[in-house]
Amino acid sequence: MKNEYIPYPAIIEAIQTESFDTRTLKVRFKDKRLRDSFDYKPGQFVEISVLGAGEAPISITSSPSRKGFLEFTVRAVGKVTKAIHKLKVGDTVYLRGPYGNSFPFEEAKNRNLLFVAGGIGLPPLRSVINMAFDNRDDFGNIKILYGAKAPDELCFKEELKIWQGIPQAEVLLTVDKPANGWKGNIGVVTTLWKKTEISPKDAIAYVCGPPIMIKFVLQKLLESGFKPDNIYVSLERYMKCGIGKCGHCNIGDKFACIDGPVFSFGQIKELPDKEREI
Amino acid sequence: MKSALINKSDIRLLLKEASREWNIYAPLEVQGGDVNFCCLPKENIKEALNRVTLDDKWIPVPPKDLFFPQLESLFEIKKNKIEETVEYSKKLLFGIKAYDYQGILFSDEFFKRTFQDNYYLSRTKDRLVIIKSCLTPPRQNACFCTSAKTGPFLDKDFDIQLVDIGEAYLVEIGSKRGEDFILKYKRFFKLCSNSEVDKALTVKEKAVDSIELKIDFSRAVELMKGKEPPEEIYKKIAQRCIHCGGCIYVCPTCTCFNVFDDKENEAMIRYRNWDTCVFEGFTREASGFNPRETKWLRASRRYEHKLWYDYKTTGKSGCVGCGRCLTSCPVELGMSKFIQEITA
Numbered sequence: 001m002k003n004e005y006i007p008y009p010a011i012i013e014a015i016q017t018e019s020f021d022t023r024t025l026k027v028r029f030k031d032k033r034l035r036d037s038f039d040y041k042p043g044q045f046v047e048i049s050v051l052g053a054g055e056a057p058i059s060i061t062s063s064p065s066r067k068g069f070l071e072f073t074v075r076a077v078g079k080v081t082k083a084i085h086k087l088k089v090g091d092t093v094y095l096r097g098p099y100g101n102s103f104p105f106e107e108a109k110n111r112n113l114l115f116v117a118g119g120i121g122l123p124p125l126r127s128v129i130n131m132a133f134d135n136r137d138d139f140g141n142i143k144i145l146y147g148a149k150a151p152d153e154l155c156f157k158e159e160l161k162i163w164q165g166i167p168q169a170e171v172l173l174t175v176d177k178p179a180n181g182w183k184g185n186i187g188v189v190t191t192l193w194k195k196t197e198i199s200p201k202d203a204i205a206y207v208c209g210p211p212i213m214i215k216f217v218l219q220k221l222l223e224s225g226f227k228p229d230n231i232y233v234s235l236e237r238y239m240k241c242g243i244g245k246c247g248h249c250n251i252g253d254k255f256a257c258i259d260g261p262v263f264s265f266g267q268i269k270e271l272p273d274k275e276r277e278i
Numbered sequence: 279m280k281s282a283l284i285n286k287s288d289i290r291l292l293l294k295e296a297s298r299e300w301n302i303y304a305p306l307e308v309q310g311g312d313v314n315f316c317c318l319p320k321e322n323i324k325e326a327l328n329r330v331t332l333d334d335k336w337i338p339v340p341p342k343d344l345f346f347p348q349l350e351s352l353f354e355i356k357k358n359k360i361e362e363t364v365e366y367s368k369k370l371l372f373g374i375k376a377y378d379y380q381g382i383l384f385s386d387e388f389f390k391r392t393f394q395d396n397y398y399l400s401r402t403k404d405r406l407v408i409i410k411s412c413l414t415p416p417r418q419n420a421c422f423c424t425s426a427k428t429g430p431f432l433d434k435d436f437d438i439q440l441v442d443i444g445e446a447y448l449v450e451i452g453s454k455r456g457e458d459f460i461l462k463y464k465r466f467f468k469l470c471s472n473s474e475v476d477k478a479l480t481v482k483e484k485a486v487d488s489i490e491l492k493i494d495f496s497r498a499v500e501l502m503k504g505k506e507p508p509e510e511i512y513k514k515i516a517q518r519c520i521h522c523g524g525c526i527y528v529c530p531t532c533t534c535f536n537v538f539d540d541k542e543n544e545a546m547i548r549y550r551n552w553d554t555c556v557f558e559g560f561t562r563e564a565s566g567f568n569p570r571e572t573k574w575l576r577a578s579r580r581y582e583h584k585l586w587y588d589y590k591t592t593g594k595s596g597c598v599g600c601g602r603c604l605t606s607c608p609v610e611l612g613m614s615k616f617i618q619e620i621t622a
């Protein structure tokens with residue numbers, strides 16, 4: 001019987017600074033067999049350990065269509081995430097997973113994809129986005145609406161430009177507080193609705209970000225005619241075990257770690273009102 | 279069902295003999311007169327056997343920590359090598375009450391569900407349970423196992439169940455494991471006659487009748503299923519509850535835990551320890567956002583989880599009617615009181 005609590009070592013191969021508090025790590029499992037066999041779906045997460053500091057759930061931001069390595073974008077907010085930021089190329093992290101369900105992918109084929117992300121909400125969506133771009137012909141148009149507090153805090157600045165250049169893809173950015181030279185939109189992510197046409201026709205929407213942002217985006221999507229079952233949200237909940245045992249992530253009779261983290265808005269509405277923030 | 283007899287005076291002899299093969303856990307009188315489930319120390323078995331109590335005593339702490347300790351290490355890493363710390367031993371649980379056994383079975387299912395929990399399941403691998411329930415409830419105002427349908431006696435799904443018929447116990451054998459045990463130690467057991475089986479029946483009926491506290495479980499579940507109990511009830515509870523977590527620590531079916539790392543000399547050790555949904559930090563995220571920051575949301579969580587969510591996912595209530603939450607609560611809250619209030 002596999003012991004799910006045991007993590008496996010992986011070596012950090014590259015570190016990319018995204019903003020003053022956010023970095024992307026590229027890691028490879030030490031064990032070659034694990035490297036080849038580790039299979040995941042976009043939207044899933046792993047538990048990352050820094051020994052002595054602890055463990056934290058982090059979304060896999062790399063795409064399953066690009067094999068052999070994994071990428072994680074981590075914002076330093078507390079004990080474990082700050083310890084992750086102290087690591088250097090060549091250091092070891094310990095991983096277990098992948099856990100949780102995933103964003104719809106096969107079901108989304110031949111449809112238009114709309115991604116709406118706020119701040120550190122883009123990393124989990126990036127996995128689906130790159131997987132969709134790697135299978136470009138299978139999808140209609142792809143729109144990415146992304147907001148952050150300030151231009152400096154946008155993740156994947158270079159990649160956003162690459163995505164923008166892909167046919168039938170549109171990337172719209174917005175910030176709350178502009179800095180010198182910012183030519184894009186100013187305001188919360190929902191203000192981007194005025195800059196582009198958001199149509200529910202043959203479309204599926206993926207949303208991730210802070211609860212308050214999700215709340216307003218859902219409202220906008222419904223107003224634009226999206227059906228609750230065509231809206232997918234990655235919900236964040238305090239997690240410890242990631243495998244449905246510790247109880248921290250429970251919402252009603254569901255566990256965000258195994259029944260989620262991805263829920264359709266239709267499913268979210270079924271959760272008890274008082275246990276959900278959106 | 280197969281049955282046998284054992285003289286009361288032979289119980290300690292049986293346990294002594296069985297202790298060669300098993301780690302024996304039994305209700306032991308500890309200093310101060312409390313009774314707790316303890317592992318009988320093999321090196322000092324005689325003294326420990328003298329403290330094993332056969333009376334219907336209140337046992338304030340359930341036997342859940344035998345399988346899910348309050349604090350346990352999950353693994354150690356020394357010089358980049360991971361050493362798992364999964365525990366295994368043959369365990370004989372003697373003198374467990376029927377409702378506590380139901381609590382154990384409930385937790386077994388939980389730890390088996392979806393991902394298996396090796397630490398818990400390894401401890402349960404070779405387990406034999408001898409149930410000995412009460413003839414009269416040790417705490418008349420707290421015990422409500424008849425309402426929860428978890429006791430005082432079980433009809434099926436047990437290994438061995440003892441029924442006190444005076445000088446001797448009628449020994450009911452409910453599983454292959456139980457039968458193997460009786461066969462192995464057959465010199466302590468005797469055949470029983472129909473009259474003893476009949477006597478046990480009367481004893482059981484009397485035991486059922488002796489429990490005065492009646493709680494309307496099915497109505498509570500029904501209420502939860504439909505419209506949840508009004509917020510006002512939870513808010514009233516939240517005003518009194520001091521969120522100490524006592525009710526959760528003594529609940530046989532509460533299984534939430536926290537995970538943390540510690541460094542000791544050269545080694546890194548990952549631990550888990552009991553945690554509870556009534557603590558404010560239980561759901562507080564690093565961003566500061568907390569979906570159950572408000573007190574009454576945490577109060578309602580515990581009741582709704584046990585009575586409704588557990589029922590919805592397993593078909594069984596997570597409350598086995600032990601009454602411990604009530605007796606341990608400094609402000610006299612408890613599951614039975616809650617059900618009484620919502621069904622009144």
Ligand SMILES: Cc1cc2nc3c(=O)[nH]c(=O)nc-3n(C[C@H](O)[C@H](O)[C@H](O)COP(=O)(O)OP(=O)(O)OC[C@H]3O[C@@H](n4cnc5c(N)ncnc54)[C@H](O)[C@@H]3O)c2cc1C
Nearest residue numbers: 055056057058059074075078079080081237238239563564
């Ligand atoms: C499914 C999922 C995916 C996530 N993906 C990412 C990601 O890609 N990038 C990123 O930067 N962050 C992500 N997070 C948030 C990240 O897990 C927390 O920021 C992190 O756990 C904080 O841990 P800490 O030790 O640094 O903070 P502390 O405040 O010191 O927290 C201590 C412990 O509390 C728990 N905890 C605290 N906050 C959270 C939280 N928001 N969610 C879950 N557990 C928490 C963790 O177990 C953590 O080890 C994700 C969270 C979830 C649930």
Ligand code: SF4
Nearest residue numbers: 529597598600601603
């Ligand atoms: S909720 Fe209370 S009465 Fe029910 S099993 Fe838990 S401690 Fe016992």
Ligand code: SF4
Nearest residue numbers: 519520522523525607
């Ligand atoms: S024992 Fe009583 S006061 Fe303490 S958390 Fe439980 S209900 Fe609240």
Ligand code: FES
Nearest residue numbers: 242245246247257
């Ligand atoms: S994170 Fe432990 S139950 Fe979901």
